[in-house]
Amino acid sequence: MKANTLRKHIDLHGWLGMLAGLALFVAFFAGALNMFHEELHHWQEPYVAESDGGEGDLQALLDQVLAVTPEAAKLMYLVPGDDPVALWQDADQEWQFDHASDFNAAGERVKKPRSELAEFINELHYKLALPVVGLYLMGIISVLYGAALIGGLVIHWPKLKKEFFALRHQGNLRRYWKNLHNLVGVISFPFHAIFAITGAAMGCFALLALVAGTLVFGPQLQGAITDATEAWPTPRASGESAAMAGVEAYVAAARAELPDLRVDWIELQQYGDRNAVVDVAGSVPGWIAHHAHVVLAGDDARTLTVTSPGNRPFNHAALSPVYSLHFGDYGGLLVRSLYFVLGLLGCLLFFSGNVMWAERRTDRQGPSRSAIIMLRVTLGVTFGVMAGLAVSCLANKVVSHSPWAGAVAWSEKGAFLAVLLLTLLLALRAAPLAMCRWGLRGCIALYLLVPLVQGGLEGFASWREPHIHLVNTALWAVAASLAAVEWLRVRRLRRAGPHPLWVPAPPAPASEAELASS
Amino acid sequence: MRALLGTVLGLPLALMLCGLLAAILPVDWRQWLVLYLLLSVVLWSALITLAALPASHWRTAVWLVAANGAAWIVLQTTGLYGAAP
Structure with a gap:
């Protein structure tokens, strides 16, 4: 040179x-x-010696959140843990969250101030x-x-x-x-x-999509991005309410599809509606691109689709390592x-x-x-x-x-x-x-x-x-x-x-x- | 200054060049959209590096504008924009 x-x-x-x-x-x-x-x-969080470290009750948390905030049924994430968390969007599309410990015995929301250190570092x-x-x-x-x-x-x-x-x-x-x-x-x-x-891919995603949509692919890009990145299309509410199968049934159905699945979160859309869709998302150990999704119907927990290592479209297979290689998980x-x-x-x-x-x-x-x-x-x-x-x-x-x-x-x-x-x-x-x-x-x-x-x-x-x-x-x-x-x-x-x-x-x-x- | 030019004008050029690749390849671009975006990011970074090589800012600007224009014109000859699946 x-x-x-x-x-x-x-x-x-x-x-x-x-x-x-x-x-x-x-x-x-x-x-x-x-x-x-x-x-x-x-x-x-302040250390509590008597914590048994067991998993909290996700169904109880889901019921409590929906009882006081019905609009959360539109889109909600449940994150398991000893004090599980529900993330949901309010009417202004702002993300809110509730821990199981935010509810008292009567099921009332009693918000207590929490540290935000981990989130601040993130x-x-x-x-x-x-x-x-x-x-x-x-x-x-x-x-x-x-x-x-x-x-x-x-x-x-x-x-x-x-x-x-x-x-x-x-x-x-x-x-x-x-x-x-x-x-x-x-x-x-x-x-x-x-x-x-x-x-760069994660930070500039919106910019890349905007310029590619304007110069290269046109308006069709938006739909293609949704197909390439989402496990299942966003359902629309039918207006007909239906009985839901429940969190335990969703996890059991997901484990029946993928026995090694470690559940990281559960995404609920239009919960309580006939068109409700539940995505049990998690990881299958032993893979770099370890992300997996089991998408189920909300009412009877029947399987709609499964994407897992070795069994997914090329776009999902390319997207999974983007996250896992970045996060080292x-x-x-x-x-x-x-x-x-x-x-x-x-x-x-x-x-x-x-x-x-x-x-x-x-x-x-x-x-x-x-x-x-x-x-x-x-x-x-x-x-x-x-x-x-x-x-x-x-x-x-x-x-x-x-x-x-x-x-x-x-x-x-x-x-x-x-x-x-x-x-x-x-x-x-x-x-x-x-x-x-x-x-x-x-x-x-x-x-x-x-x-x-x-x-x-x-x-x-x-x-x-x-x-x-x-x-x-x-x-x-x-x-x-x-x-x-x-x-x-x-x-x-x-x-x-x-x-x-x-x-x-x-x-x-x-x-x-x-x-x-x- | 040249890096700034490379950053601003390199983005559309990288996306259009990868778009041309998508038009040439016999595989539907929708099937490898994530890879397309990743390739574009790598090419964008490479274009910023290349933008530093010309002797003056003006040359960098002229080269990048010309390359963008040429890529856009060639892209119009393909059926990529707004094509039905």
Whole structure:
């Protein structure tokens, strides 16, 4: 490849990485924690020692929701668990949810304030917690990320083997960041390629459908998308009411079709109507594309269609791995832990990429305002997000066990935002090297502290509960990862001085006399 | 700037080029619509990378506009838009 072309690819890779890097850092860090989303849902609630961990009664929940909210019969999802959840659309098509524990013995809805920590982390992951535009923004960011990956592949392909063993300490600090960036990028390239494609497909789906419908396929595309993505067409209410078979019958009918099915949710449409349709959706273990749907008639639970691995249209077979490869939910705890580690390594990749961009700009053009601002913003956002999420977890536990438990959801989000803004302000003022040192050490301390505070407030016996144990282990793993980065940073600084960008320039001599004396 | 041009003008071009592939292949596009969308995303990213290669912003813009126009014209010769299943 010509040197000029290679230089253009390097420039593009740097610029795209810089543009998308911070958003991707937030998405990857939140995404790494989100690998334990279900466990976080348990962790965020005050620990109850006497919980038997058994499945809650879905039929009772369904009956209670319909008794107080008949319009929920149009479209509702039931999610099983020890405290099952019903999600339904109200008259304004807004999604609402009820837990089984939201109803008292008389069947009245008694809503109690709940933590939204797991959902907040999820929203940070897929839309940076930004309303309306967040999802589309992350879709575009994913496309840019894909372009940066293609550029990275073009740059590194010829020297791939050499760079695999290139984490050396000679030279200046920038060389070290570059080697680290290359090593992490090469190791985790397939993982990043999966995320770039599936993330872009999910985030830009509406945009792709709009442009393809306008330019390529015309109005027929909408119907084709519905056929390609839905297990069964949306039924219309007939207006005739009918007796329903019930949740137990639906699950039994689904298991008769697919004996290995693990039920993840049950979708009910026009429940109570003669045309009611029930989709028992879940997973068949042992497949990457593990999603399965058994669609049943609501009245007598007769099977309408079954889509499962090896028995579904090509579109469904292509769509299933888009989700499973993105969410890493196809191989149990081992694969989720691998995704967690690769997610944290991704954070290191984006951080080191931004640092390299700033240092490279300084090397080429001398000290520049844009480079130092980029470095400071990178430090502020990365440490702000990490510290913010740890403080959010702390706020969850402290506020849940205080007289202000009703404000727990606000406190989680407020704590995150306050810490993020404060850290960003601090990064814009403090010396970058000091910010890096204290930022890392502060985050390590916070992630070590969260499980201790949880155990202190809820009893250390709670650590034996598998979900709490897993989340606490993940938080300590984040602390351990940051400690490893701190160890590398200290060792590197001991062996060679930092890049000039990291150290504030000494003040210029004030007068000619001072110049002469110096 | 070139990456921005590639992002904005690369999207319709990627979808139209994949549409042309759909018109050429003997399989009904409805049967592989999800794959079509995934292919378009990959091609869109590749076009952003390619958009950085011309020497100036103007060349990138001209190439992308011309390619979009050509793809749209060729697409009109196919029966893809609004075709009955």
